[in-house]
Amino acid sequence: MTPYEELIAHTRETYLLAATGELLxxxxxxxxxxxxIAHRSRQLGQIAGLVHERATTPRVGELIAASEAIRELSADPASDSAVNLRELRRDYDRATKIPAALAREKAEVAATSQHAWVEAREKSDFSLFRPFLEKNLELARKTAECYGWPADGEPWDALAEDFEPGMTAAGVSRVFVPLRESLRKLLGELMAGGRRPARPFEKIVMPLAAQQAFVRHVAERIGFDFSRGRLDVSAHPFCSGHDPGDIRLTTRYRDNRVGDALSSVMHEAGHGMYHQGLRPDHGGTPLGQPASLGINESQSRTWENQVGRSEPFWRWCHGELPRFFGDAAAGVSVEELYAGVNVVGPSLIRVEADEVTYNLHIMVRFELERALMAGDLAAADLPAEWNRRYKEYLDVVVPNDAQGCMQDVHWSMGAFGYFPTYTLGNLYAAQFFEKALADLPGLTDAFAAGDFSGLKRWLNQNIHAHGNRYRPADLCQRVTGKPLSPEPLLKYLAAKLKPLYGV
Amino acid sequence: MTPYEELIAHTRETYLLAATGELLxxxxxxxxxxxxIAHRSRQLGQIAGLVHERATTPRVGELIAASEAIRELSADPASDSAVNLRELRRDYDRATKIPAALAREKAEVAATSQHAWVEAREKSDFSLFRPFLEKNLELARKTAECYGWPADGEPWDALAEDFEPGMTAAGVSRVFVPLRESLRKLLGELMAGGRRPARPFEKIVMPLAAQQAFVRHVAERIGFDFSRGRLDVSAHPFCSGHDPGDIRLTTRYRDNRVGDALSSVMHEAGHGMYHQGLRPDHGGTPLGQPASLGINESQSRTWENQVGRSEPFWRWCHGELPRFFGDAAAGVSVEELYAGVNVVGPSLIRVEADEVTYNLHIMVRFELERALMAGDLAAADLPAEWNRRYKEYLDVVVPNDAQGCMQDVHWSMGAFGYFPTYTLGNLYAAQFFEKALADLPGLTDAFAAGDFSGLKRWLNQNIHAHGNRYRPADLCQRVTGKPLSPEPLLKYLAAKLKPLYGV
Structure with a gap:
């Protein structure tokens, strides 16, 4: 075996073991x-340890160096070998920069902090969470120092690289600041408009079994392949991608709230179709993975929003309701349903927010975690700063910290630099979808007829099949011919929402 | 750490990894x-390889030898340390005889063969399964050669040792041949008797959801703890024991055949209660494991047969039916139900066989796998030989291979030497239950009142809590004061069945 072949064989085994951890x-x-639970914690710890050991063994470093020395392997930067070497070098360097003691301390602090966060949130008592947040921040800063960052960068950048390669705080700001101003303007116009849509789903009686059958039907129709996947129930919806042949979605159901389950299933099915669309022959290598969290999120948002909150989708979907809910849906029109899934308004909770305000929630978090990481904001001042920004950006008064700065799990896990990928996903989704519409005349007419195969095929070819071949920014340029811009998202939102709100 | 402490710590990690394989x-x-499926085969192969590597690393041999040299550890052969050393020595010696490549190949072939078996059985096409059976046999013979067997033994013995320590083909034959004659005689008497009970369940309309709720209720009532376990659906019922805190049963359902699902769930719950009754502080060591497959099977048979086919059980169970099946069960009496679950007669399918003929099904398999392993029978000739013996022992004509030699999963998994443990389980079950009845006056009256806690407690104390402390033959002697004998089973069957058949 050549060093490169040995490296790939070793990597496939490491990824295989990591997939077992994902199944656990x-x-x-x-x-x-x-x-x-106790036994499972030990199993997860064991697999994580074995994966880390395999990924950081010095032999991997030797094999990467020996492969880099063979010039043909990297001559074409978009070739399979060049991409795998690029990603393996990056992962190895980052993994070996963190001392074992720090990695262990982070894992321990993350575990105890999550417990403290659950209790602090239940009691809405930030003082219980503050010491843990401070400890997480201290370790996050240490981690950033181990990774290092460019002279014109900042500590936040070092961590964000784990989630979105190439993303920096300055780069995010360049997109987020104009986006924020435009979204606040749009929100103001909508709230002052002549119409105010209502949520009609509450009128329909929806037994759980019917909801389950219905959302499964929609997931199947939009293109999720159940011969290579499943749909189950969990407390928080997620998509687990073991292998393109075994992709597992979860959702949760609430009485008479099929809208929630439907949009969460379309969201997770979007992730799932991305994973199912990755090339199986690249499985177990970096090439066979999603390009980034932002690109992954663009796939879920496309199906949840661009499709699932579109008028043509509801023209089809409305006709499917009687099969699952009988007469219960008879009194609700297509127009009511379409308007109902597009209700917009300031709110407290990110995960329940609409397409406009969602991004404002993200911006608050991004600005605060950037300041926390830079040392410009003390953990003790987080609640006041959080509440001030919610008032300023969303005109919302935060009644308590449980519904305020303690609503999300991320910071308790030490995950700083993650939040912006959600809004990047929205931006990529809009920009890709605009291109798909230009490439595929009649696309939305097909939606109205329940045919979603055109969009799925376009995404398969333009996004999924590339896996991790192109960095997110390069993929965007390659697919749409332009760098990432807030314009497609703003245009899409205004075109859809202004008529619904009588603006 | 002492060598013994290091050995136990290492073993706990090995068992933990093996439990992950079981979950996969x-x-x-x-x-x-x-x-x-393809990805899963690779995962299973990888975990099996890692487990084998850990179990056979020379360090384990050194630690066992160093611990054996410390005399106090083995002074009392029933002490924790002596038992763990006895089992670890045996396992290490056997495992080091199997090359890692063979262990891995076996795991992978077993996974793909099982899927081939499912398809071949669906199509009733033995030719689809034959190449997989041949491959499994080839690997089984290689394995037997690695283990070796005594001069007066045969290849089958080398494999059977994995399932029932001390069991040999000759030893099995010595019990089976007289048992076969007695059972055929009893069968003849019953078939010539003055009564012929019928199966009444077909009269009751049983929707699947009601069946599921009903069998879960019974499993819970007899003592399976659902806070430490699950019940799911699979093609072939089984019990997966990851940890005393996570024990998983499966069954299958057929329309209006709740009797099948009930007895399979009581059977698997019997295994499950054994696993839930193992001492958690011995988890991850040999002491915390079942004593053998035969002893494990005795626990499932006790609940399936000694309890689940008893008249007192049905006096209770009859009263539970309306809660699940409404009026549909109104026309069926306790007496009809009790007689119906005790219908005896020659049949095609082992897992549906009655308590008398079941053991004849086992004898066919034992004789055939013994011949396959010895090379006296070719895989290609299996269907003809199978059919010939069914005609001879059971007077049954096998119409196709799906209902013939492809009805069981075992050989597709490469499990040769396993089948006799089922009949050993029947023998142990009868002998243990005879003792429990003697120890616990009023036991069956409690069954009639839906109280099964007395028997469960007796089994917890007399069987489960010992785990692997005593070898099967020693456990039997210790619990019942006698060596294993066919008499309790024959007595129990005759006493129950002769009146039902008017003999």
Whole structure:
């Protein structure tokens, strides 16, 4: 075997073991009886340790260096070998920069902090969470120092690289600041408009079994392949991508709230179709992975929003309701449903926010975590700063910290630099979809007829099949001919929402 | 750490990894989408390889030898340390005889063969299964050669040792041949008797959801703890014991055949209660494991047969039916139900066989796998030989291979030497239950009142809590004061069945 062949063989085994860890995690969220939690924690710890050991063994460094020395392997930067070497070098360097003691301390602090966060949120008492947030921040700064950042960068950049390669705080700001101003303007116009749509789903009586059958039907129709996947129930919806042949979605159901389950399933199915569309022959190598969290999120948002909140989709979907809910849906029109899934308005909770305000929620978090990482904001001042920004950006008064700065799990896990990928996903989704519409005349007419195969095929070819071949910014340029811009999202939102709000 | 402490710590990690392999297997049988099979085979192969590597590393041999040299550790052969050393020595010696490549190949072939078996059985086409059976046999013979067998033994013995320590083909024959004659005689008497009970369940309309709720209720009532376990659906019922806190049962359902699902769930719950009754502080060590497959099977048979086919059980169970099946069960009496679950007669399918003929099904398999392993029978000739013996022992004509030699999963998994443990389980069950009845006056009256806690407690104390402390033959002697004998089973069957058949 050549060094490159040995490296790839080793990497495939490492990814295979990591996929087993993912299955253990999926099972914990969906199947595990309460009595099995202690044993499962030990299993997860063991697999994580074995994966880390395999990924950081000096032999990997030797094999990468020996492969880099063979010039043909990297001559074409978009070739399979060049891409795999690019990603393996990056992952190896980053993994070996973190001392084992720091990695262990981070994992321990993350675990205890999450428990503290759950309790602090229940009691809405930030003082209980503050010492843990401070400890997480201290370790995050240490981690950033181990990774390092360019002279014109900042500590936040070092961590964000894990989630969105090439993303910097300055780069995010350049997009977010104009986006924020435009979204606030649009929000103001909509709220002052002549119409105010209502949520009609509450009128329809929806037994759980019917909801399950209905959302499964929609997931199948939009293109999620159930011969290579599943749909189960968990406390928080997620998509677990073990292998393109085994992709598992979860959702949750609430009485008479099929709108929630439907949009979460379309969202997770979007992730799922991305994973199912990755090339199986690249499985177990960097090339066979999603390009980034932002690109992954663009796929879920496309199906949740560009499709699932579109008028043509509801023209089709409205006709499917009687099969699952009988007469219960008879009194609700297509127009009511379409308007109802597009209700916009300031709110407290990110995960329940609409397409306009969602991004303002993200901006608050981005600005605060950037300041926390830079040392410009003390953890003790987080609640006041959070509340001030919610008032300023969303005109919302935060009644308590449980519904304020403690609503999300991320910071308790030490995940700083993650939040912006959600809004990047919205931006990529809009920009890709604009291009798909230009490439595929009659696309939305097909939606109205329940045919979503054109969009799926376009995404398969333009996004999924590339896997991790292009960095996010390069993929965007390549697919749309332009760098990432806020314009497509703003245009899409204004065109859809202004008529619904009588603006 | 002392060598013994290091050995135990190492063993706990090995068992933990093996439990992850078991979860992958459980998931494959219950959850895995068809597209995930290839990836899963690789995962199973990898974990099996890692487990084998850990179990056979020379350090383990050194630690066992160093611990054996410390005399106090083995002074009392029933002490924790002596038992763990006895089992670890045996396992290490056997495992080091199997090359890593063979262990890995076996795991991979077993996974793909099982799927081939499912398809071949669906199509009733033995030719689709034959090449997989041949491959499994080839690997089984290689394995037997690695283990070796005594001069007066044969290849089958080398494999059977994995399932029932001390069991040999000759030893099995010594019990089976007289048992066969007695059972055929009893069968003849019953078939010539003055009564012929019928199966009444077909009269009751049983929707699947009601069946599921009903069998879950019974499993819970007899003592299976659902906070430490699950019940799911698979093609072939089984019990997967990851950890006393996470024990998973499976069954299958057929329209209006709740009797099948009920007895399979009581059977698997019997295994499950054994696993839930193992001492958690011995988890991850040999002491915390079942004593053998035969002893494990005795626990499932006790609940399936000694309890689940008893008249007192049905006096209770009859009263539960309306809660699940409404008026549909109104026309069926306790007496009809009790007689109906005790219908005896020659049949095609082992897992549907009655308590008398079941053991004849086992004898066919034992004789055939013994010949296959010895090279006295070619895989290609299996269907003809199978059919010939069914005609001879059971007077049954086998119409096709799906209902013939492809009805069981075992050989597709490469499990040769396993089948006799089922009949050993029947023998142990009868002998243990005879003792429990003597120890616990009023036991069956409690069954009639829906109280099964007395028997469960007796089994917890007398069987489960010992785990692997005593070898099967020693456990039997210790619990019942006698060596294993066919008499309790024959007495129990005659006493129950002769009145029902008017003999």
């Amino acid at each position: 995690q999926w099972d914990q969220e969906t199947m595990l009886p309460p009595g099995g | 297997q459980w998931d494959q049988e219950t959850m895995l989408p068809p597209g995930g």
